Amino acid sequence: MKQNRRWAARSGRMLGMVALAAVAAGAVAQTVQEAPGADTGLNIPADSQIFGKFDPNVRKPTAIVNDTVITGTDVDQRVALVLAANNGGQVSQADRDRLKLQVLRQLIDETLEIQEAKSAEITITPDEITQSYNRVARNFNRTPQQMSDYLRQNGSSDRSLKRQIEGELAWQRYLRRKVEPFVNIGDQEVKGILDRLEAAKGTEEYNLREIFLAANDANAAQVAERAKGIIGEIQKAQQPFDFFARQYSEASTRSVGGDLGWVRAAVLPAELASAAQQMQVGQVAGPIPIPGGFSILYLTDKRQVLTADPRDARLSLKQLTVHFPAGTTQAQATQRAAAFAEGLKKIQGCGTVAKIASGVGAEVVDNDTVRIRDLPPQLADIMLQLQIGQATPPFGSAESGVRALVLCGRDDPQSGQLPSSDQIQNQLQQQRVNLRAQQKLRDLRRDAVVEYR
Structure with missing residues (x-):
């Protein structure tokens, strides 16, 4: 079965995962996220009048998060780090501006995670950070000094990468200590999943990534054209699909590069199921009209459940x-x-x-x-x-x-076998930990004092 990065659902980080993310055997197909655009539950009049002038430039890429300063240099160096991790691909100024705002949000989340870990008396030592940094360097076939030189040449720094490493290690350790012990998976639940996998044996499933763009009757044509433009950029192959998903997708999966995981056609919306069944591995399809907007699909792989491939x-x-x-x-x-x-x-x-x-x-x-x-x-x-x-x-x-x-x-591969009960249990536990991690991070954002400069 596919191996998924254990902590991948936790954030949109693109480089530290190379060395730091653990993996867990993927035994359970993920469900598709609902498309945004549903009823918000808020009482907002459709003809609301806006009082005062809205200036999106008020929020500049510098912030103070609970007394911790995030500077413009921090943002610029992390942007350069992201681009270096994606083979130094060139991006337009508009895309760079969007990336800077995304990176600022990630740095705020990272700061909140480090702060929460410290409040739980969890500290990552300089030696641990250095060891992880050296592993990342080895993954890039460089010595630590060569890695530092490489980062500086690309407009980043070892300080920026080490800060990201600290955030990932701190949050992982916090979750292991404060969340994982309180997540329990029942035997009957595991058995139910094994039974469903056995019943699905031989059916085809798809490993998909998606970019969702919300649209309504008034702007459908405009959004469709925008989707075609994104597909054109993807087909230039200057950046991986997940780069564009993080930049443009309006679904909750944008933080994991649009990854829907392994899914069967039966659990996909009819429009996406039809497209997936006609796609070849490595193909991009779209824009696909679906309720609430348009989707762009990328088929990374396909297989038959529990069947040797x-x-x-x-x-x-x-x-x-x-x-x-x-x-x-x-x-x-x-x-x-x-x-x-x-x-x-x-x-x-x-x-x-x-x-x-x-x-x-x-x-x-x-x-x-x-x-x-x-x-x-x-x-x-x-x-x-x-x-x-x-x-x-x-x-x-x-x-x-x-x-x-x-x-x-x-x-040649052996005949497909059911995953073990332990594999299923570990996967379920990790999904629940990820869910609680997201809920905790939402709470931290809600309670944070963030001042933009």
Whole structure:
């Protein structure tokens, strides 16, 4: 089953999760969040008159949260951190302004979490922060000093990352001490879920992400055009889908990059179910009209419940890579790739890879733990058809070089099995902890004294 980041539902953070988030086996399909736009329960006249001038620039990106100062520099460096974590993608000024406001909200939440943890006598030591920072650096294949240099080059700082690490560690420890002990899951509840999973065996489910845009009769055409513009930006592939979900989605799932988790068509609104059933993995669909607005869907994966899937096979691979010198033109790269392809035709099993690689000037890297479903969709489809000892066609670009994968072995997945009772219980417990964490954070926001400067 899919592994979900244990604390992912807790915030919209994009870099610290690389090293710090624990994982729990996902055994229970998540339900779809209701679209916003329902009755608010507030007595607000439809023809309300606004008294006074509204100026959105009054709230500048500097704030004091219960006497803790968040400076403009804090915001700018965290924005740079987010962009660096997303491969340094370029964003428009309008998107950057929206990102700054989102980051400010995240910094306020982070400050409240640290403050609440300290009130519960939970303190994260400098050594713990340093150890976690070093792990993040290793995940980026850098030493701590190289990581600090990298952050400064991108307009951020190690201080900004360490502050984020402190917030995540403090909140996780607070939840483990103050929330988890009071969450109980009954045996009958676990049994009920196992029974439902058994009944659903063989049915298809989808791993989806969504951007929801609210609309009404008056602005439907305008919102639909806006959705098309967002899809156009997504298709440029300069930023991942979850970046756009955090920026534009008006659903409660925006904080987790629009992630709906694994869902079956039966629990989706009819319009989304129809779209999901027609989509291929890696495809974006939309704008899809649904009650209350429009949705943009991204299908990251699909599978059959409790059924062995060939895409779960683990492969033993050798990767050959030919790098191009700086200044190589596209024509030169194409010619070199063609020669590389000719060399690949001479491969007769993985035992001949080293000799062929030497002849075409390629470096070789081994990996014995690659799942087919973790490869890009086009490569995954090719790998499903390869026999042991065969190579893929060359792929790559003039900038990154060309590569090819040689299949040296395949461990096919076992028949699908029900998750254990412990897995179900752990997943349910984590969902409940996440829910209580969100409720606690809402309470902290409600009671906070926040002054914008």
